[in-house]
Amino acid sequence: xxxxxxxxxxxxxxxxxxxxxxxxxxxxxxxxxxxxxxxxxxxxxxxxxxxxxxxxxxxxxxxxxxxxxxxxxxxxxxxxxxxxxxxxxxxxxxxxxxxxxxxxxxxxxxxxxxxxxxxxxxxxxxxxxxxxxxxxxxxxxxxxxxxxxxxxxxxxxxxxxxxxxxxxxxxxxxxxxxxxxxxxxxxxxxxxxxxxxxxxxxxxxxxxxxxxxxxxxxxxxxxxxxxxxxxxxxxxxxxxxxxxxxxxxxxxxxx
Numbered sequence: 395x396x397x398x399x400x401x402x403x404x405x406x407x408x409x410x411x412x413x414x415x416x417x418x419x420x421x422x423x424x425x426x427x428x429x430x431x432x433x434x435x436x437x438x439x440x441x442x443x444x445x446x447x448x449x450x451x452x453x454x455x456x457x458x459x460x461x462x463x464x465x466x467x468x469x470x471x472x473x474x475x476x477x478x479x480x481x482x483x484x485x486x487x488x489x490x491x492x493x494x495x496x497x498x499x500x501x502x503x504x505x506x507x508x509x510x511x512x513x514x515x516x517x518x519x520x521x522x523x524x525x526x527x528x529x530x531x532x533x534x535x536x537x538x539x540x541x542x543x544x545x546x547x548x549x550x551x552x553x554x555x556x557x558x559x560x561x562x563x564x565x566x567x568x569x570x571x572x573x574x575x576x577x578x579x580x581x582x583x584x585x586x587x588x589x590x591x592x593x594x595x596x597x598x599x600x601x602x603x604x605x606x607x608x609x610x611x612x613x614x615x616x617x618x619x620x621x622x623x624x625x626x627x628x629x630x631x632x633x634x635x636x637x638x639x640x641x642x643x644x645x646x647x648x649x
Contacts, residue, residue: 400498404437406597407647411515412611417644418515419602422451423461425646426511427468432597433507433648434469441470445503447477448493449648450486450510454479455538456518465511465646483543486510487647509648514539516644539642555628555639562633569633573622576638580621583613612641 406429411417417425426449434441449462458464463477471477480490487510494508517539524533546552562572586592587609598608616637626632627639 400495402649404433404435404439405595405647405649406432406436407595408599408645409596409607410610410612410641411607411644412615413642413644414515415611415644416601416604416607417513417599420513420599420644421457421464421516422453422511422513422644422646423457423464423468425513425599425644426451426461426465426509426648428597428599429509429511429646429648430465430469430471430507433509439505442472443505444471444475444507445505446494446497447471447475447507448480448490449477449508449646450480450482450488450490451512452481452483452486452543453512453514453517453539454481455520455542456516457513461511466507469507471507491649507648509646511646513644514543514642517543553628555634558634558639559629559632567633569635569638570622572633572638573635576621577618580613580616580618583610587613612643 408417408425408428430447430449434444444466447462447466449465451457451461454461460477460479462479466475466477467473478490478493480486480493482489487508490508490510494503494506497503497506517537520536520538520541522534522536540553544554546554546557561567592610593608596608596610598606600606621635621637624635624637626634627636628634
């Protein structure tokens with residue numbers, strides 16, 4: 395068996411755009427293409443040398459067939475490169491990396507591009523039952539982001555944030571402790587950005603209308619004084635808020 399180590403030779407990410415923010419006019423594959431292009435350039439690997447590409451993407455409605463292939467072609471990879479889109483909710487990008495590692499270990503590939511991409515700003519609304527025809531009464535418009543990304547598929551309508559509430563209650567994480575952690579995270583993110591610690595990660599991306607974006611959007615717009623005053627987002631009397639939980643954002647990363 396070949397025991398040569400599997401190594402990461404280049405990596406890049408876009409900045410993280412806020413919901414309906416700087417990247418709202420860009421699709422997930424467009425963001426993915428930017429990350430792949432930069433990762434290959436930093437690794438000094440030619441697009442023609444890539445054996446396989448795998449990209450995680452959850453909210454794929456409305457962005458066209460085979461999002462991973464769109465991103466790969468946008469980055470200049472040839473049409474002969476097999477491409478796979480991985481949908482595993484929050485773990486999609488990580489699972490793409492795991493699949494890439496498995497391909498190399500199995501001898502099926504030598505050079506793999508893997509990563510993740512998402513445009514939550516462009517998640518469409520879905521017109522339920524419209525294909526069969528709405529004959530009488532009210533119809534429903536469903537949020538693709540909620541239905542396919544943030545809600546439990548079995549306990550219909552239950553948001554992922556309610557499981558965070560259950561976890562906080564089980565481990566006795568107070569609202570104050572969660573807010574304090576969020577504030578520390580914000581302070582560290584801002585300090586790291588000011589020191590240029592993310593500059594080696596981020597590739598500047600230019601939206602269709604606007605200047606190049608090379609800094610994460612949300613830390614700069616967050617208001618620390620408002621964090622302790624926010625209402626619970628998922629449960630009356632709860633502890634999880636929009637500030638101390640994961641954000642809704644747009645971006646991509648590849649290696």
